[in-house]
Amino acid sequence: MTLQLVSPDRFVRHVPLGFAFRDASDLSLIGDGLDIRITDAMRPWRNAQLRPTPSGTWMTPRLPGLDAVLAEKPADWSTHQRSFVVAVEDDLHRFLPVRFQADLPVRGRFAWPSWSGFATGPIAPLLPAGAPAGYAPDYLPLFPAIARTAPGPRATVRAQLAVRQADGTDLPAGWAAMTVSVSGTVIGLGIADVGGAIVVSGAYPTLPSQTVEEAAAGRSEVAWEAVIKVYYGKLAGSPPALDEILGQLSKPPTKALATLKPAEPELPAQTLVLGRPLTLATGKTATERFSSLYLKAN
CATH class of the missing domain: 2.60.40 (Immunoglobulin-like)
Incomplete structure (x- = not known):
């Protein structure tokens, strides 16, 4: 993901990660109320809290442990990835907590590799209607807690x-x-x-x-x-x-x-x-x- 400011001086900033989360009930994008933290799997003292952008993507401008020089070379990120644990909790108690691993840094929204390992039948509600075989979303699902009211007639x-x-x-x-x-x-x-x-x-x-x-x-x-x-x-x-x-x-x-x-x-x-x-x-x-x-x- 790249942030760009067009002005008398041109400023480009490469963002080393971006996550999107959708409601498993209706696939609506979740852009508020979440507490999302990433932790280096091998160096737990390296961690960061993510914030939402207006587009609903959750990110942090700096990946813990990512060298400042390498941070400006996104073409080289794939050979310098490390495993991070991503923990998601909902401060508004709408969704259950989730935890997964992600290799970071990554360009663009994170595409969860585990999608390819699931049979499409049981997970069909988590995919867009008409999604082709092998479709890998650029989002992760969050599942509603028992007390949550369904969004609309469901x-x-x-x-x-x-x-x-x-x-x-x-x-x-x-x-x-x-x-x-x-x-x-x-x-x-x-x-x-x-x-x-x-x-x-x-x-x-x-x-x-x-x-x-x-x-x-x-x-x-x-x-x-x-x-x-x-x-x-x-x-x-x-x-x-x-x-x-x-x-x-x-x-x-x-x-x-x-x-x-x-x-x-x-x-x-x-x-x-x-x-x-x-x-x-x-x-x-x-x-x-x-x-x-x-x-x-x-």
């Missing part, structure tokens, strides 16, 4: 994920990933916080088709059959690295339970109703539910 699914252990106690399924699919297409992807609380928000699917008779009678409600999949790898860290969190999507999903006893049947497809948030939980009896959606202990 399909919203909430749950408290947990594993019921043999001694009868609950283990929160922290940092699990959950997808919501309709007609085989993933419409929403969410991440649980450290305590297992999760919200998934995504665009509503195309309205279900109607017969002529149904159209004449009018709809009392609009509903879809939604398939819920949970991916839980018992990750360590608070938070774990973002590539580890999304890497759970490449493993077989963890069984979510409709009831605990007697045979631990799998959670069936759920009815997603337009304009109505869906809350998931494992059944206790025919009429009662637990407060958690339990996962099958491996």
